[in-house]
Amino acid sequence: MNHLFENVAYLKGLAEGLEVKESSKEGKLLLGILDTLEEMAEAINEIQEDQEDLEDYVEALDDDLAEIEEDLDLDDDSECDDDIDFMEVECPKCQEVIYLDEDILYDDDAEVLCPECHEIIEFMEEDFCGDDCCCGHDHEDKE
Template identity: 60%
Template sequence: MDYLFQKVSYLQGLADGLNVDENSSEGKLLVHIIDTLGEFAEALEEVSENQMDLEDYVNFIDEDLADLEEDIYGDDFEDYDDFDFEFYDDCCDDEDCGCFCEEDEE
């Protein structure tokens, strides 16, 4: 994310180097656009950090679940990667189930 901050700093430097008049309409617009880009960069960095933390947390949960499955099922446990999910339909005939699909009436 540092590259975003570098680009915003570069734009701020360009605006300063061009002596953008902050009192003119165009100058106000340019300064506010550059400030907004900086705020977007900060928000994006925060989202990225939160996403990485969430990824780590999910990995820890996955490892704990794998340990728990091994403790409960032992060596007889079949890996879900080999499980045939195509055996199950996307919906069932249970009206109370959220996946209920009505058959087309002809």
């Protein structure tokens, strides 16, 4: 922004060379305009410096955020899904509500004991999956 300061200095030099005096109405106007231009050039220079500082700060924040995302592995293409889905199940004997890992419900060999009455809770896939099921498990008819 040095060119603004240079232009204002040049115009002030022209005004001095033309011997513009503050005693005339026109002289007051021209010198006032030149002073205002100088103040505006200083303000613009300060704004530009602040803008450059902000750009550096935002770039540093962006770099820090990228590192955090990398550390947390927030990549949507992650091959490993650590989310565990739970299903709410009610014991048919004592009506105690328990929460089970969804994978247990589809494991034919798994036995689930009610923590309240200690009876075995039996499941059928139809209890949890309808025709438009989207749970991700294979529901082909087993004959």
